Amino acid sequence: MKRTLVTGGAGFIGSHLVEALVKESREVLVFDDFSTGKIENIPDSKLVHVVKGNISDRFQVENLFKKYQFDTVFHLAAIASVVKSVENPEETHKTNFDGTLYLLQESVKCGVIRFIFASSAAVYGDLPKLPKKETDPVKPLTPYAVDKYASERYVINAYELYGLKTTALRFFNVFGPRQDPASPYSGVISIFVDRVIRNLKGENVAITVYGDGRQTRDFVYVKDVVKALLLVERCHEAVGRVFNVGTGKATSLLDLLDYLAKIAGKLPPIHFEPPRKGDIKHSLADISELKKIGFSPSFTAQEGLKLLFEWE
Ligand code: UD1
Numbered sequence: 538m539k540r541t542l543v544t545g546g547a548g549f550i551g552s553h554l555v556e557a558l559v560k561e562s563r564e565v566l567v568f569d570d571f572s573t574g575k576i577e578n579i580p581d582s583k584l585v586h587v588v589k590g591n592i593s594d595r596f597q598v599e600n601l602f603k604k605y606q607f608d609t610v611f612h613l614a615a616i617a618s619v620v621k622s623v624e625n626p627e628e629t630h631k632t633n634f635d636g637t638l639y640l641l642q643e644s645v646k647c648g649v650i651r652f653i654f655a656s657s658a659a660v661y662g663d664l665p666k667l668p669k670k671e672t673d674p675v676k677p678l679t680p681y682a683v684d685k686y687a688s689e690r691y692v693i694n695a696y697e698l699y700g701l702k703t704t705a706l707r708f709f710n711v712f713g714p715r716q717d718p719a720s721p722y723s724g725v726i727s728i729f730v731d732r733v734i735r736n737l738k739g740e741n742v743a744i745t746v747y748g749d750g751r752q753t754r755d756f757v758y759v760k761d762v763v764k765a766l767l768l769v770e771r772c773h774e775a776v777g778r779v780f781n782v783g784t785g786k787a788t789s790l791l792d793l794l795d796y797l798a799k800i801a802g803k804l805p806p807i808h809f810e811p812p813r814k815g816d817i818k819h820s821l822a823d824i825s826e827l828k829k830i831g832f833s834p835s836f837t838a839q840e841g842l843k844l845l846f847e848w849e
Pocket of ligand 1: 618619620658659660662710721722723724725726728729745746747748752754790813816817820
């Protein structure tokens with residue numbers, strides 16, 4: 538029996554993908570080191586099998602592929618903290634790059650049918666041209682971004698070199714339920730929603746806006762990211778290619794606060810601080826390539842925010 542492998546399946550995006558795969562009655566294997574993923578993120582289903590392990594350990598990856606057979610590999614496991622990659626590039630490189638290489642090697646060896654890799658808009662760096670097209674120059678500025686870009690190239694080249702049917706997706710600013718708001722470098726929406734809810738519960742909390750709040754991002758709801766993952770898996774035209782995943786719409790932090798005020802009825806106090814070092818002013822995806830193969834986002838940032846708020 539063939540299963541679908543989801544590395545990082547206990548994490549934020551991975552767990553939503555696992556949920557969707559279970560809805561399609563697919564047998565799923567979650568491989569996760571539980572460094573940030575949580576067992577309670579994974580749906581409780583007979584279809585899901587969980588193996589605790591580390592993609593940066595070549596022997597663990599080999600053993601996994603010896604023990605189980607996979608049709609598709611969704612490779613979502615990573616150390617997602619850009620700050621950590623700057624502080625400890627060796628450790629993050631092992632996971633964010635070596636791990637990808639081991640998974641590719643095993644996938645080629647074992648005849649995996651589809652291999653989908655989660656890359657990041659971080660590969661574009663701070664180049665000013667907007668919206669970003671997949672053919673635009675890249676400028677990966679941090680070890681995290683360099684590892685995502687290098688992995689992406691290995692993933693795409695694996696199609697040309699070894700015939701493994703690969704696709705890489707560059708996720709823009711993903712948000713939704715189960716994104717951890719704990720660190721100051723967590724996604725801004727997870728932090729803002731956490732503060733709004735705690736404020737409603739009577740806690741003494743505030744929102745910090747770095748800069749003037751007019752910076753914009755392409756905020757994409759996690760269910761749309763799952764939609765893109767499943768779409769490219771089925772699409773022959775997506776093989777050997779890289780796609781942006783976003784909504785194609787820019788939303789500023791001030792817009793977010795406006796939406797949140799409407800949804801929650803009340804906001805905590807807002808403090809404005811100087812912009813963060815290295816912060817980019819605007820980021821926006823051109824999603825025309827993904828649209829050409831049938832993608833359209835189901836949620837605007839505002840709609841996603843409403844769902845997230847209701848979930849919390
Ligand atoms: C994302 C990454 C970041 C990476 C960058 C480069 C995440 C969570 N962050 O940052 O690590 O360096 O891409 O591609 O994936 N903000 C506030 N208040 C807060 C938190 C954030 O004003 O409490 C601001 C930030 O300064 C930024 C904006 O909100 O201007 C968005 O921040 P964030 O969610 O971290 O996303 P990126 O800046 O796109």
